[in-house]
Amino acid sequence: MQEKKLSKILLKIAVYAMLAVWALIVLFPFYWMLLTSIKSYGSYNAEFIPKFYTLSPTIENYISAFSAVPLAKYFLNTVIYTVVTTALMLVIAIPSAYAFARLEFKGKNLLFLSFLALMMIPTELVVITNFTTITNLEMRNTFTGLILPSAASVFYIYLLKENFEQVPNELYLAAKVDGTTDFKYLMKVLVPICRPTVVTVTILKVIECWNSYVWPRLITDNPAYYLVSNGIQEIRENGFGRENIPAMMAAVVVISLPLIVLFLIFRNKIMAGVARGGTKG
Amino acid sequence: MKNNNLKAWLYLLPAILFLGVFMVYPLIDVFIYSFEEGYNSASQTFFGTGIYNYQYILRDPYFLQAVKNTFILVIITVPVSTGLSLFISVGLASIQKLRKLFQTLYFLPYVTNTLAVGLVFMILFKKTAYTDGMVNLLINLFGGQSVDFIDGPYWAKMLVLCIYTVWIVMPFKILILTSALASVNQNYYDAALVDGTTKWRMFTRITLPMISPTLFYLIITGFIGAFKAYSDAVALFGTDLNAAKMNTIVGYVYDMLYGNSGGFPSYASAAAIILFIIVLTITCINLLISKKHVHY
Numbered sequence: 348m349q350e351k352k353l354s355k356i357l358l359k360i361a362v363y364a365m366l367a368v369w370a371l372i373v374l375f376p377f378y379w380m381l382l383t384s385i386k387s388y389g390s391y392n393a394e395f396i397p398k399f400y401t402l403s404p405t406i407e408n409y410i411s412a413f414s415a416v417p418l419a420k421y422f423l424n425t426v427i428y429t430v431v432t433t434a435l436m437l438v439i440a441i442p443s444a445y446a447f448a449r450l451e452f453k454g455k456n457l458l459f460l461s462f463l464a465l466m467m468i469p470t471e472l473v474v475i476t477n478f479t480t481i482t483n484l485e486m487r488n489t490f491t492g493l494i495l496p497s498a499a500s501v502f503y504i505y506l507l508k509e510n511f512e513q514v515p516n517e518l519y520l521a522a523k524v525d526g527t528t529d530f531k532y533l534m535k536v537l538v539p540i541c542r543p544t545v546v547t548v549t550i551l552k553v554i555e556c557w558n559s560y561v562w563p564r565l566i567t568d569n570p571a572y573y574l575v576s577n578g579i580q581e582i583r584e585n586g587f588g589r590e591n592i593p594a595m596m597a598a599v600v601v602i603s604l605p606l607i608v609l610f611l612i613f614r615n616k617i618m619a620g621v622a623r624g625g626t627k628g
Numbered sequence: 629m630k631n632n633n634l635k636a637w638l639y640l641l642p643a644i645l646f647l648g649v650f651m652v653y654p655l656i657d658v659f660i661y662s663f664e665e666g667y668n669s670a671s672q673t674f675f676g677t678g679i680y681n682y683q684y685i686l687r688d689p690y691f692l693q694a695v696k697n698t699f700i701l702v703i704i705t706v707p708v709s710t711g712l713s714l715f716i717s718v719g720l721a722s723i724q725k726l727r728k729l730f731q732t733l734y735f736l737p738y739v740t741n742t743l744a745v746g747l748v749f750m751i752l753f754k755k756t757a758y759t760d761g762m763v764n765l766l767i768n769l770f771g772g773q774s775v776d777f778i779d780g781p782y783w784a785k786m787l788v789l790c791i792y793t794v795w796i797v798m799p800f801k802i803l804i805l806t807s808a809l810a811s812v813n814q815n816y817y818d819a820a821l822v823d824g825t826t827k828w829r830m831f832t833r834i835t836l837p838m839i840s841p842t843l844f845y846l847i848i849t850g851f852i853g854a855f856k857a858y859s860d861a862v863a864l865f866g867t868d869l870n871a872a873k874m875n876t877i878v879g880y881v882y883d884m885l886y887g888n889s890g891g892f893p894s895y896a897s898a899a900a901i902i903l904f905i906i907v908l909t910i911t912c913i914n915l916l917i918s919k920k921h922v923h924y
Contacts (some may be wrong), residue, residue, distance in 0.1 A: 363726075369716055370733050371797070376748040378738070379762070383751070392758045396765060416893050443643035444904045454635035462643075465651055469876055471856060472904055475661065478885055481651030498647035509664065558741045560859045564888050576743040576859075583747060584866060592751055599744040610739040614732055622802065622807050623740065 380603075384408050384596040391593045408597035418598055419571065421578030426561075428574055429556040435498040436552050437545070444507035445533050449519060466501045478565050488569040497562060503548045506623070510544040511537055513525075547620035550613055557606055572596055575602045661897035674894075681898040685880075690870050691899060694880040694914070700786060701793060701876070702854040709794045710846055713801035718831070720802070721809040726913045731806065746863020749792050753777035764896035778864065785874055787867065792860050797853065801846050808842035809835065838919045848914050857908050 383391065385404040412418050418573045436601060446452070447459055460587030514537060520534045538545060560576035567573055582598055610617055631702065655899070662681055664674040685691045732901060752762045755776040764774040777784045816834045825833075836843075858878040861869055869875035870883060883889050884896035 362722055366716065366719050366723070366726075366730050369728060373733055373736060376752065376795075379752060380745075380748045386774060397759060397762055439642040442639040446636045448638035450632060450636040450639065454634045455636070462647075465647060467903060468651060468655060469856065469907070470850075470898050471881060472658050473651055473654035475881070475885055475893050475900060476657040477650055479652075479893060482651075495646075499643060500652065504784065505641060523745050524789040532910070545734055552652070558743075560678055560743055560862070561882065563815075565882065576741060578740070579744050579747065580862065580867060585821075596746060596751070599747055602742050602744045606739045606741070607736070614735070617739070618731075618735055620802055622803055 353625070368524075372446070377603075378390060380596045380599050383584075383593050384600050386593050387434070388591055388593055398419045408593045411591075412597040412601060413596045416578075416582050416598070417596065418578065418582075418601060420571065420575050421575050422601070425557060425574045427490060429553055431490065432556050433549055434495050435494065436503060437499055437549065440500050440504045441533070441538065444504050444511055445529075445537065447504070447508045448511035449537075450529070460500050462504065466505070474562065474565065481566055485530050486566075488567050488572050490572070492566050493563060493572070493574075497559065500552070503552065506548055507541070507544060514540055528622055543616070546613075547616050547623075550609065550617055551620050553609070554606060554617075566581045578602075629887060658897045658900060661894050662901050664894055666894075667732050681894045682730070682902070684900070685895050685899050688895075689913075690875060691877075691880055693870075693873055694875040694877050695710060697786070697874060698855060698857065701857055705793045705797070705854050706788045706847065706850040708790070709801060710843070710850060713798055713805055713844070713846075716798075717802050717805035717809055718835070722807050731803075733814070734802050735799045737796055738803075742796060742859045743863045746860060747794060749788065749795075750778055750864050753788050755780070779872075782873060785872065788864055789857075789861055789874065792864060793854065793857060796860060797850065804842060806838070806844060808839045809845045812838045842921050844918045849912065850909060851910050852907055855903065855910070877906075899901075 382399070382401060385406070385408070385502065386401050387405045387407060390401070425550065434537075446453065447462075469488075481487060481492040481496065484492070486495075501505065518536060518540075519532065520535060527535075559574070560580075563574045564577050567577065570578075570581060579598060579602060582595060663677045663679065665678055665680045666675040679816070688735050709780060712790075716734070749869045753764075753772055754761050755764055755778075760774045761777075763777065767828045768774060775781070775784045777788045812835060816838070817830060818829050820834060861874050863880060865872040865874045867887070870889065875883070877892055881896045881899045881903070884892045884899060
């Protein structure tokens with residue numbers, strides 16, 4: 348019996364050790380980027396064997412990240428792009444989710460099925476024509492060209508529709524008796540009741556927008572319209588001079604921070620939302 | 629009723645408009661493009677129709693390199709990330725203390741910008757005149773030779789790409805697997821305990837069959853995701869992936885479309901359709917296998 352207890356404790360220790368090792372692997376790149384970003388250019392390049400700490404932290408890299416390259420501009424562009432795209436997505440998705448969940452009309456099932464079928468279409472297949480469309484409309488290097496193709500998303504319509512359907516019928520009928528219009532019912536009753544799902548959908552879209560790279564790269568070649576992903580690539584290839592890695596890491600920290608903060612605030616919502624059907628990997 | 633019909637379509641109008649213009653129309657168009665030979669995007673003219681675009685890209689060494697890279701990446705990262713995430717999730721499910729903290733930490737890579745954090749991996753693995761880099765330091769510690777993982781030999785570059793890809797996809801898999809493990813009915817384990825079943829036997833006879841649908845879902849989405857790899861490679865090796873011999877199929881599509889080697893939407897379309905066919909085939913094979921092994 349004593350032996351069994353001992354092996355149980357040993358197993359527990361092994362499990363914790365393994366989990367700690369993985370946590371270390373996950374966190375180390377974040378630590379390294381923070382650490383490198385506060386090392387001065389001179390001291391970073393003087394370390395042939397990189398040090399795991401620094402005794403003379405500096406913010407000079409952050410200053411040069413904002414002054415030597417237009418990081419603030421990239422940042423602002425991304426904020427505009429993210430806010431407008433997400434708002435437009437909600438404007439498109441909420442009414443159509445409502446129509447599928449609550450209204451009766453001819454061809455509803457067929458239309459919903461075709462929406463579901465669209466979920467299986469990989470973006471890579473439609474990007475080519477969208478690129479040509481936007482180019483022909485002369486909307487390259489505009490926010491309109493960046494935003495329009497990214498605004499509609501079947502998956503979020505689907506998530507919202509599922510949630511709208513769970514709201515009991517009685518509420519709708521009561522509102523109807525009171526003479527409330529459908530639109531008013533949707534905005535004043537349904538959306539507030541389903542707020543958790545609306546928030547989840549919003550956050551997932553914000554993450555998607557903040558990290559998007561391929562479409563912005565195709566559609567912008569004027570740095571004045573770069574988003575952070577393209578900005579960081581530009582910084583890497585032509586920015587501070589190839590060897591100024593501390594300044595590069597400062598830019599990486601600035602770009603990563605908003606989403607990490609968002610995640611720490613909404614972590615339960617984000618993880619629940621992704622578990623319900625996010626995809627990546 | 630007629631009134632209601634009109635109203636419903638009005639509510640749906642924005643979605644139908646956007647999806648029609650930016651998804652349905654492009655989907656049809658991409659097939660047309662892929663059969664138009666010698667398409668010129670400036671004058672919007674082409675010589676004829678046929679399968680020349682497909683023949684061209686199937687002979688293009690850059691495309692073949694991209695296919696090879698993508699397949700290696702898929703074959704390595706899907707089993708490794710699925711196995712590793714299962715291992716970690718089982719560990720996570722067996723503890724009480726610190727569980728929430730670990731779960732939160734493990735999810736962090738999901739919310740990071742792939743391009744930005746890729747730069748951190750680049751400097752960790754890169755060998756420059758000033759330093760051999762963190763990873764080489766570790767290798768030296770164990771008596772190995774320094775390798776340049778970013779501009780060096782092919783296998784080294786592929787290794788970094790695989791490591792970064794696994795690091796990026798793990799959060800999603802761990803999250804899904806932990807919630808699947810948590811939903812296995814405790815009664816099964818209690819019954820097994822009464823029978824004196826060993827832990828390993830409990831894992832293979834209860835846990836695995838119970839979570840097999842989830843596991844299988846992760847394998848399918850893993851395959852699809854890995855076949856579409858692109859931005860991780862850009863993050864590590866820069867935008868000129870052909871020169872680095874590290875291009876992927878999706879990267880080839882975009883390079884054909886735009887950039888220094890771009891301006892060929894027909895070749896891009898043909899490559900995108902070949903990718904789509906590969907993914908579809910693999911998914912069908914997966915589904916067939918699952919019929920045999922998954923317990924629903």
